[in-house]
Amino acid sequence: MSALRIAGVRKRFGAQEVLKGIDLEVDSGEFLVLVGPSGCGKSTLLNIIAGLEAPGEGTVEIGSRLVNDVEPKDRDIAMVFQSYALYPTMTVRQNITFGMECRNVPKRAQDEAVERVSRLLQIDQLLHRKPSQLSGGQRQRVAMGRALVRDPTLFLFDEPLSNLDAKLRVEMRLEIKQLHRRIGATIVYVTHDQIEAMTMATRIAVMHQGEVQQFADPETIYNRPANLFVARFMGAPPMNCVSARVVSAGDGLAAVIGAGRPDAIQLPLSREAEAGAGAFKDRAVVLGIRPECIAEEDRRFGADERGSIAVEAPVEMTEPTGAETIVLMRLGGEQLLGRVSPDVRLPVGGNARFAVDARKLCLFDPATERLIA
Amino acid sequence: MLAPWLVHLVLWPPLLVSVVHIIGFTGYTTWISFTSSTLIPENDFVGLRNYNSVLASRNWTIATENLLIFGTGFVVLTTAIGLTLAVLLDQRIRAENVLRTIYLYPMAVSFVVTGTVWSWLLNPSIGIQKLVRGLGWEAFRFDWVVDRDMAIYTIVIAGAWQASGFAMALFLAGIRSVDADLYKAAQIDGAGPWRIYRRVVLPAIWPIFIAVMVILLQYTIKTFDLVRALTGGGPGIATQLPSLVVYDLMFQRGLLGRGSAAAVLMLLYLLAVLLPYFAFVQWRKRRNARHG
Numbered sequence A: 001m002s003a004l005r006i007a008g009v010r011k012r013f014g015a016q017e018v019l020k021g022i023d024l025e026v027d028s029g030e031f032l033v034l035v036g037p038s039g040c041g042k043s044t045l046l047n048i049i050a051g052l053e054a055p056g057e058g059t060v061e062i063g064s065r066l067v068n069d070v071e072p073k074d075r076d077i078a079m080v081f082q083s084y085a086l087y088p089t090m091t092v093r094q095n096i097t098f099g100m101e102c103r104n105v106p107k108r109a110q111d112e113a114v115e116r117v118s119r120l121l122q123i124d125q126l127l128h129r130k131p132s133q134l135s136g137g138q139r140q141r142v143a144m145g146r147a148l149v150r151d152p153t154l155f156l157f158d159e160p161l162s163n164l165d166a167k168l169r170v171e172m173r174l175e176i177k178q179l180h181r182r183i184g185a186t187i188v189y190v191t192h193d194q195i196e197a198m199t200m201a202t203r204i205a206v207m208h209q210g211e212v213q214q215f216a217d218p219e220t221i222y223n224r225p226a227n228l229f230v231a232r233f234m235g236a237p238p239m240n241c242v243s244a245r246v247v248s249a250g251d252g253l254a255a256v257i258g259a260g261r262p263d264a265i266q267l268p269l270s271r272e273a274e275a276g277a278g279a280f281k282d283r284a285v286v287l288g289i290r291p292e293c294i295a296e297e298d299r300r301f302g303a304d305e306r307g308s309i310a311v312e313a314p315v316e317m318t319e320p321t322g323a324e325t326i327v328l329m330r331l332g333g334e335q336l337l338g339r340v341s342p343d344v345r346l347p348v349g350g351n352a353r354f355a356v357d358a359r360k361l362c363l364f365d366p367a368t369e370r371l372i373a
Numbered sequence B: 001m002l003a004p005w006l007v008h009l010v011l012w013p014p015l016l017v018s019v020v021h022i023i024g025f026t027g028y029t030t031w032i033s034f035t036s037s038t039l040i041p042e043n044d045f046v047g048l049r050n051y052n053s054v055l056a057s058r059n060w061t062i063a064t065e066n067l068l069i070f071g072t073g074f075v076v077l078t079t080a081i082g083l084t085l086a087v088l089l090d091q092r093i094r095a096e097n098v099l100r101t102i103y104l105y106p107m108a109v110s111f112v113v114t115g116t117v118w119s120w121l122l123n124p125s126i127g128i129q130k131l132v133r134g135l136g137w138e139a140f141r142f143d144w145v146v147d148r149d150m151a152i153y154t155i156v157i158a159g160a161w162q163a164s165g166f167a168m169a170l171f172l173a174g175i176r177s178v179d180a181d182l183y184k185a186a187q188i189d190g191a192g193p194w195r196i197y198r199r200v201v202l203p204a205i206w207p208i209f210i211a212v213m214v215i216l217l218q219y220t221i222k223t224f225d226l227v228r229a230l231t232g233g234g235p236g237i238a239t240q241l242p243s244l245v246v247y248d249l250m251f252q253r254g255l256l257g258r259g260s261a262a263a264v265l266m267l268l269y270l271l272a273v274l275l276p277y278f279a280f281v282q283w284r285k286r287r288n289a290r291h292g
């Protein structure tokens, strides 16, 4: 069953068109993450779903019911804000019960609901405190509690973790994910953090300049980005995107970085990729390759060895992170990032040998920036 | 960058002048209040004699009673009107800027002008009473300004008329400073506009209530020109206020010692309002620092 369907939603503020025709459909129980850079219209879209903002055009359906003209309180939603928006003069308990109070829920049922969520979120010790007496993580939990007492069709989260420090963020990320699994709720979650998107979502909508660039599951978004924007936005460090040339090699096709140069590198395309790349034979393309597909020379990618190609390249800089070392190298005149095992010592300024995984190459049309293979 | 000597030149003279005027004259007045000075200052110490005679006078008793009535009425009425206007203006109406300016205008008018205008409006033979009677309600009476028991309330009305815009501006600024997400959260929680104001917005801006009330309260203690122009303290001494008593003693009757004693008493009233407020502000600062 579809929990949320958005069709042709547009919104403008004055002369600026903030949303340019958004279509999304989310099934019940899904965890949809809206991700995109700051100012791309994520919050605006979430506010439109919540009914806090009216769409200029288009329809919003929640639980198969058209809600364009339904008040926020009657949309059967709950929302967690980036600023948490806890009522500063109320205690934690009052913050949680305020919505039920407005809906005239009997006192007994209110107490039971508070009991239930405060135990779930481990805030039962904090119920009598004011928001100003809570830490960031505790406030975040209370904000979640306020949403959870409601048991709505749809949860809306607007960057709920962006005000937390890095460690707490990772913890809360796991907690939200577990919570989602436990209560099986449908969640629309806004973030500009692509790691949050990758780790939590069952499906991701990547937004940019008021448009959905790609709407797919995390794996597809990561491995088959629909265009250069998605390719560069998702993943840290980002995907290497360099100009290349499609040529024929043996009975198949290959992409050449730095064609015509003495240090040109030739990467064979997989059978699947050849289908799309055929039209670009002997033409320029943009080649996308994830940094983890360039590793130290003795690394083996997958079971069969055909995908693994040995190259030699000058090392320009290394960045040890502890778990791995990010290395900036030059291949065919282009700068690329690779990720090597931390115990490999690389000569900065000298040459080193690397293994390249050619199975997951992405090719983009340089004119339209769309994925071609 | 200014030259160092210029900095000193700019800084010190005004500071010196202020210190002499505020501390110096306050100290001098306090000293005079303990002397038997009449038309010209004397330097003989007479203890609390002036204070006793001021406190025992009917004039001062009535002035203090009036101050209580005026203070309470003025603060409550002005706060209520200011808050109502602020909430109404907060509804994102089209002419907000124009209305805000109109409401703030009385603030720019001096109290003497307010007093004079309201003395005309309230004068039964030329003002509101005459107007309403002229419209046909022959039995209409509105002669508070000449009524011993009601005259003080006319001062409340005129004062509230003048200061409401100011209170509104402060309240509106406070309401607007409330995080927009709180409104959204309350809307999703299902609270109507009335409940949002009552439970979320107004409680969040209670420090502004205190600030507004303290500012208004210290206004009332210092009020002089408004009463002077509106009722002149009359009828009789029905709208006497402490500041008028000071003026009367010092400049009408030439009793510098007693006038100074009354002035010092006024200062004490003022401190009774301001000191707790400053203590409160300090307390809040410290508490906020603790909670980050």
Ligand SMILES: Nc1ncnc2c1ncn2[C@@H]1O[C@H](COP(=O)(O)OP(=O)(O)OP(=O)(O)O)[C@@H](O)[C@H]1O
Pocket (backbone or CB within 6 Å): A013, A014, A018, A036, A037, A038, A039, A040, A041, A042, A043, A044, A045, A192
């Ligand atoms: N009420 C408004 N009036 C005018 N412009 C607005 C309004 N709200 C948002 N905008 C504009 O719409 C665009 C999208 O805003 P939105 O808040 O949806 O961005 P966002 O994707 O949530 O960004 P962030 O990650 O920074 O929260 C921005 O350019 C913003 O300036």
Ligand SMILES: [Mg+2]
Pocket (backbone or CB within 6 Å): A042, A043, A044, A158
């Ligand atoms: Mg946002």
